[in-house]
Amino acid sequence: MRQRFGLLALVVFFAVGLAVFAGGQKEAGAATEGTGTVTVWKMGGAPKEVAFWPVVTDKFSAQHPEVKIKYNYFYGQIRRSKIIGGYQADHLADVVVAFGQDIPDFAGLRIIVPLDDIDADTVNSWKDNIVPEVFDVTMYRGKQYALPTYVDMAPFLAYNLDDLETAGLGGPPETWSEVKEYAAKMNKPNRPGIALQATLVPVDLNIFEGIAFNNGGRFLDESAGEIAINRSGFVDSLQLYVDLVEAGVTNGNLTEDNFKVGAALFGENKAAMWIGMSWLITPWFGKDVEGLRWQGTAFPTPDRVSGGYEPAAAVMDPTAALMITSTCKNPKAALKYLDFWAQPEQLNLWGGQKEICRVPAGKAAYDLPELAEAWPQWVELYKKGTLFEGAVSVPRFLGVTGVEPELGKALQKAILGKASAQEALDEAAKAAQEYYDILHE
């Protein structure tokens, strides 16, 4: 009797299991092309951006009832670990909004798929709406892996107009020598002439890379497969940081002050100048902006370019690029969501809001009066065709996220006086090269 009961229980168990499994299969397979559920993970962003992403998503849902979007927002600093962990646990969103710099690693890990493999025609149609230089930044090995919505560019300099006038200086510095001179002239007790940052967060490193690229440096010598951060382009740029620190004209805590702290120091009138990215201080400081007279400009160029490469006017990265993951069950539906974002109406959201302050990816944004009013220089340069001239992507190659922290440590060593700029970068280049060789041998 007991045995019969046991057998019956086993049969029921398997029958229920099969039914559940079959039901799951049916649900997964039920979606026809371009329909179904799409999960979206958005990470980080300025407060206004964080507010409008779900609003735009709701608008998409209203226009596309055949696609059900499950939108989730996460703290920006966990972006990579969240995505990689999600992929390994087979619990990843269908669409992730990540950095352009993540593309080589995510593609190498097979986390994301080329968008042109899903529907090349749709992806090609985006070219009509998006600035070509920005569109190219999300390409990797000849494939389009993401939709850029804007780019952040580095390096930029914010300067306090009152300080400049008090110090008897006519305009912002134009060369590195002038940066040092101006910082010294505007330096006051407990109020540095210039705020810098040197933590390990990628934005801090991107800002420094922008300066080094501007000095003819490159992270990687692609033709030789050599890490090039210990060559003069980078070394002299690091020496600029060291010189400013040693002159006592910077904030005292570079290794704990990240870009947000740098922005806050400047925005709260606690520093006369600040090196940042194109968004400058606007998204990051809280209040009293009216009382502050300031301007922003491209960071000054070196007196003499010492690196061996063509000086890059700036480095840029789309830090909210939409990517479709390899675990996505309805890639066509996910692409519809991306296509929605690729339209001028959505891309124009980055056109002229000072609180957001990104360099728009959408061509139409440069015709907006709001952008012309907020950032007249950008519009002027764009119309002349020079806004993106000489700008290149932030370092992007397979394994870059594994070697970039070595650069961060080198910055900290030199700034804290534990090694010279050359020694620190030699050591970093050696460690980075070893890792690079493992991946590329």
Next chain:
Amino acid sequence: MRVKRHLPIVLIAPVFVLIFAFIAYPMIEILRISFTGWNYLKPGSDTFVGFASYAKVFSDPVVLSVMGRTVIWMVATTALSIILGMAIGYYLSQDWKINRFLRAVIIIPWILPPVVSGTIWKWMLHGTFGVVNDMLMRVHIIDQGIPWLGRPETALLALIMVQVWKNVPMVALLLSAAFQGVSLEMVEAGRIDGANAWQRFWRLIFPDIRSTFVVVAVMVSIWCIQQYVIIWVATQGGPINSTHILPTYIFQIFTQSYQFGELGVLSITNLLILVGVTLVYIRAFQRERR
């Protein structure tokens, strides 16, 4: 008869299956990975390389310094948490009205998520904006802000204090419960017999709380060695690796360089340290029971 003989095995089997699936299998897999040169970004690298990853890891001066720092971190945070927790726990064990309130309030640092604790302390210890520096300057202990988390010389010490701040409430509550079980008559008898406060504590009170003390000590050391969130949020192991301990270093490899072979070696090392601590606990506990 046969059913009766097999029933215990059938009943225990699910537990064994679960233990194997969730504990034994991951450990075996980590051990296997540690003998490979696997880099997650490099297809085909998941091959057996013998002890090559072990040799590489244990000849890396950075890893050796991380291991040394892990021991310092564990010992310092455990010792300080226990000492402070015991002192506070003793006062909380007194039957004072205010203690009911304090017992509820003191738990706040413990219940805060580590990511919140890390963020709060990152700002509180900041060289320019931090409230800690502001207070120290107001009482003229320092004349300008110290970037506690920005200098290799002070960063680890500052984070040890943060971890102690987080541990102490739970240690205090657990030990206060143990203190409340101490026989007051015996302590009073000791006092009448001329034992001073120090002697009363070590000879009469401590033996009564020793079992709890051992359990708490081991728990705290395990909490500490598992901790990586606070450090990661506050410093990401910097500046210049000065706050990296094994868990943060493992996390860095997992999220940045994907050198899973080395990650396996470090995870096994971390596991061995934990096993070592647990063995000490088991031996101490057995001695107590005897």
